[in-house]
Amino acid sequence: MSAIESLIGEFGRLPGIGRKTAQRLTYHLLKGRPEDARRLAEAIDRVLAEVKPCAECGNLSSEAPCEYCRNSRRDPAQVCVVEEASDIAAIEASGRFRGRYHVLGGHLSPLDGVGPDELNIARLLERLEVGVSELIIATNPSVEGEATAAYLHRAVSRFPGLRVTRLARGLPVGGDLEYADGVTIAEAFSGRREM
């Protein structure tokens, strides 16, 4: 495979990018200044080298622990569980939440071979042993997100004093948190309910 074809192929594997867009991106890079393309390559290199999942919460960060876990002004007694690290940015944009996060790294999906062991759940249960009073389950309102919420609810039932809440259903059904706007997420937080 030619160098051009292989780059087109790589772009084409990214989400939301079809073959046409992949071609456009490739030729755009080739036509532009070489240093621009090199900066892209270096940026990719750098995130690969520096970014790691936070050992505490699973968030992707170049700091260890991540910026939320090390921020002492964020309330460690409130933990918000999300499917992906990218969901955190959406919740932050709402400005409504000042606690800590926990990133599962996906959702339960037997069809994709994802069970509880494939998700960052064991670490969550460890975190709940000390000083957490509320667990906010912010998995997506999709089929899989709801089942994951149901699973978590059951899994944390052994922490008697723990308040377990679920974001309100203002979110578009089947839609991803990632794509919801700040106001919608803020409302979902205010309307969260005891599970």
Add this chain to the structure above:
Amino acid sequence: MPSSASAPIEATGQARSASLERLVARNYRNFGDLQLELPEAGAMIIGPNGSGKTNLLEAIYYLEIFRSFRGARDAELVRFGEDVFRVEGTVRTGESRDALAAAYQKTGRRKKVELDGAEKERIGDALGTLGAVVLSLEDADLVCGSPGRRRRFLDILLSLVAPGYLASLQRYRAVLAQRNEALRQGATGMVEVWTEGLVEPGARVMAEREAWIESSAAAFARYHEEIADGWTGRLAYEPALGGKADSREPAVGGGVAENRAGYGTEDRVAAWKDELRRAVSENRERDRRRGSTQAGPHRDDLAIRAVVEDSGEERDLRAYGSGGQQRTAAIALRLVEADTLRDKLGRDPIYLLDDVFAELDRDRAARVVRLLDEGRSGQVLLTAPKPSDVELRGGGLARWRIREGVVFTDG
């Protein structure tokens, strides 16, 4: 609605009517570049088997449900040696016109649906814009085929007329697939987390099916009796709750329920939620043994029976009907479907009649013609292998011929 059996369609004027004015089918099945202007009353299309008669109706109905009514996969609809098919239609309702288009590309398996020039992000948003019903010789299969065939009938119709039905059905299927996979994998604690997700959309599907069946039972009985001369027809909902005898006795009044405004009410949704939750929980062991979910609307059925009123003799047509009885029941069911569409659209649907009069004796055919004419003014596109003396819309249908995917409109 006034009876207008012999009046020309244009003259009735009172009821809002709609017709397909123009049809284009490119590289669809055996059509290369078919372009047709259709008469307002409709046309009778005569052609030998294999000439493309059914393909023509299938292409038109593609604009209603964006799938083949024969259950063919999209890739099979692309003309041999081609990659893309495209179907376009212009529907006139009163003075307004809607342009519908659908295209499918084999490579990349891409489907595109356009309404008035704008591509629809979700195909569901353009479902049912055409407003059409198909009556086909193959419909006997609706009655004697597997329960899946009847669920498909309910699912297509309710997706067209009941808001939210399609979304509930899709969500139910998505949860079901996950739950069944969890059952197959046999991982403990991983099955029950899907159950509640099944209950909410499942109950909505059940409530809509039940409501439609109950509100349609009376009309079905009447149509059936009229065609079958003495045998009245009964419809009943058979929800699959995992027990041995699931059959709901025909709704109140011996299968003839009161007409109800609208479909599944919130009360019924709540009731079905309880029943479905209970049934799924009762079947936990059976589910585990069989590796799949036993109870739920994915196993529902629609009971279709014929009864002789005097003797009370009752026959389940699904298993014990003759071919003729099954075709009769299927036609009655399609007429109820047409009424349902009419309630939703506020106008008569377009009637696509695929060789429906074949294998009906003269008397029955005449009675079906009467039912299709009385109070119905929708455009008719009727196919047949040979010219017949069937007269619909007061003999006002154009007479066309079709050969090898080419339509001759000069009679």
